[in-house]
Amino acid sequence: MKKEEVPHDKKIIHGEDNSLVKVLYVTNQQGEYETTQYEGWEAENLAMSQAWDDIDEKVTQTLQRVKDGELSPIAYFMEKNLMDLPTLSNYVGSWKFFVKKHLTPAGFKKLSPKKLQRYASVFNISVEELKHFNG
């Protein structure tokens, strides 16, 4: 890519500027390679905002299901922290089988204070916030 063809498209995600000044390898007028900086490119910005749209939608859907009493708050915070079942079970140090149970309101109620604390610290919130979560 030639230096003069480098795009400069700011990365606006969630209505905020998420640009990161990065290095690009480009050729100058003599055809020699050098580095230049850029903040984003339309194509990659679009790919990233699409990925976030997908995450946001999942979070909203999960939140609704928590409110409807189908899922526990842990399910919401899992999505909110961009985790999936294997990642979350790794973080809390429990088998996936158990974590899956904790995603249901019934399983959530049975959680010991110690386990609740474990989940809360993984999500970087207080136990109260997790226990009395109301969206």
Added chain:
Amino acid sequence: MIIDNFQHKQSAHCESGVTLGLLRHYGIELSEPLIFGIGAGYFFGHLPFIKVSGVPGTTFRIWPGYIFKRVCKELGVKMKVVSFSKNEKGMQALDQALESGLPVGMQTSVFYLSYFPPAYRFHFNGHNLIAYGKEGSEYLISDPVMETVTRLSAADLEKARFAKGFPAPNGRMYYPVQTKTDFDLPGAIRRGIKKTCWFMLSPPPPFFGVHGIKFLGRKIKKYPVKLEPRKATLFIGNIIRMQEEIGTGGGGFRFLYAAFLQEAAQHLNNPALLEASKEMTSIGDAWRSFAFAAARVMKERSGNLSSYDELGEMLIQLGEREKVFFTHLKTLV
């Protein structure tokens, strides 16, 4: 405690950048393209069955850690590499190394690196950075993809170093313990090129190297039939991100490699490599065109058969071009 003669240099890619930063501190001045080329970082792989949040994995580079390991071996650099099962021990060892005046490379998760813009912070556990000091409860960080040096709280750094998931960093840290300056640079360059030719041409079909590119092309052609439109655009979007966003220097490392070939031509006194560099630039441009076309398809959300067919065809042609390229490159070194 600050290692004040440590110099930060922004790079395109984190692993080659950290290698560059650490070696430079010990007087080994190599450019990022040379490190990337000697480390045989160039690659392609598409693994439809390894899914990251439901999206099949695509890579434009060799597996994490390989560049670093290879460059050290080629240049006769001895590295101390340690992992930890306990967080406290890992943080203590870091402090001790910094106390002794050693800049330390570390494997971290981007999710906890608060200096990144929020939209970049995914659970990617293969990010490398250097700590070159500590002040109070803050570490002084030289993250090669950042424009300038930055700071990170001890709590965040601990979380980033001991993130869970795949690949778990387990507090991995590394620093040179012995370096030498009389290494065989032309030989290292030549062997790096040979290795990349091997990686691109030799793996059996279909997932890796030039076969992998064509394989992904054939897969994309089937996306509108096999996937719902939303999924198809997510899959396509992920390829663009792997190619452009995660610090590749543009065109999925292809421009970085072209820059390497240009430098290699000088070191090996081989003008044919200059021609190869031009062709590699043109291949990189073709990858950029692919990303541009893919973004257009994503935007339309049409699920249009012919547009996916075009994308797939672009990759099949790229696979063929890279095949011809590396078959030729192999004969030049």
